[in-house]
Amino acid sequence: MVIDSSSMEPAEEEAQLGQESEDEYSELSDSELQEAFAKGLLKPGMNVLVDKSKKFVNNVDGMKQCLADLRKNLPWVERLDLTNLPTEDILSKVEGKVPALANGEVNADDDFQREMFFYRQAQATVLEALPLLNKHGIATKRPDDYFAEMAKSDQQMQKIRKKLISKQMSLEKSEKAKKLREQRKFGKKVQVEVIQKRQKEKKAMMSAVKKYQKGMTDKLDFLDGDQKTGKDSSDGSKKAMNKKGPNAKRKYKDKKFGFGGKKSGKKWNTKESFNDVSGFRAKVAHAKGGKKGKGGKQNKRPGKSVRKKMKSRS
Known part of the structure; x- marks a missing residue:
């Protein structure tokens, strides 16, 4: 073409x-x-090349017109809007301090001061809103059978719960491990102290044995060992018992055998005791005074042959 x-x-x-x-x-x-x-x-x-900068127009009349179009003459129940200043800072009042809001010195960079400002502002809003809600017959308490759709699903909350539980368990395990490490350190320290004490006692005993072998001392107190310390610890209780006085058994033994003094040789015969035969009993001395059965006769066991005959008869 x-x-x-x-x-x-x-x-x-x-x-x-x-x-x-x-x-x-x-x-x-x-x-x-x-x-x-x-x-x-x-x-x-x-x-197309664009070199011109964007021109911003501050159309105040247009924005006011838009705001007037958005506004609607609705009752407060439909709007539920409140604008409040924060409540009075009671803590600062009690402590005698001037509240920061009164001076206009609310520091936006101070997290604690800013959050407390929001908190007291929310308190003031609640104090003003509750009477208005009650006046208009709006319930402010949730009924028992109230059902609300949560922002997060149950699966997500279960995941969060598991994560929190695992975090708590890990913290508990770390604390438990820390305590175990401290107990091991303490146990090891005690064990070292016990070993050192035993070595010291062994060294002292060996030196005492050497002194005794060389004839430098004639005391054998080192052979008591721990028994001596046990006796020392029990002396206090014995002394406490002795303060009340000896019991009846001790008094009887003291009266019969004496108390203190020389005890060896007390049962030796003397000339007077040898000639004194008033307490002699022939039956007791020759074992003739045994127990008797019925009729006053002694119950003797039959011989072996007699027992065999009796067994064969039966």
Whole structure:
């Protein structure tokens, strides 16, 4: 098909040339297009350069008009909006300090002061809102059968609960391990002290034995060992018992055998005791005074042959 350019109008001819150039450059890559743009081969209209900065318009009248359109003459029950200043800082009043709000010195960078400001502002809002809600008959307490859709699902809350429990268990395990380490350190310390004490006692005993072997001393107190300390510890209780006085058994033994003094040789015979036969009993001395059965006769066991005969008879 041959197109005669002489018969075409100027507008049609320009559109056709633009279309041909667009088809030509549409097949080029990005780098080739950038080179063509740098050389000035691309026609204006294909790429738009924006050098002008954005102009901001503060249309106060328009914003007021929009605000008036948004506002609606609705009752407070439908709006539920309150604007309150924070309640009085009772703690500062009791301590005699000037509240920061009164001086206008609320520091936004102070987290504690800022959060306390919000907290007291919420208190003031609640104190004003509760009477209004009760006046309009709006319930402020949740009934027992109240059902609300939670922001987070039960699965998500279970995950959070498991994570918190695992974190708490890990903390408990770390604390338990810390206590065990401290107990081990303390136990090891006590064990070392006990070993050192035993070594010291052994060394003292060996030196005492050597002194005794060499004849430097004749005391054998080192052989008592722990028994001596046990006796010393029990002396206090014995002394406490002795303060009350000896019991009846002790008094009887003291009266019979004496108390203190020399005890060896007390049962030796003398001339007077040898000649004194008033307490002699022949039956007791010759074992003739045994127990008797019925009728005063002695119950003697029959001999072996007699026992065999008696067994065969039965």
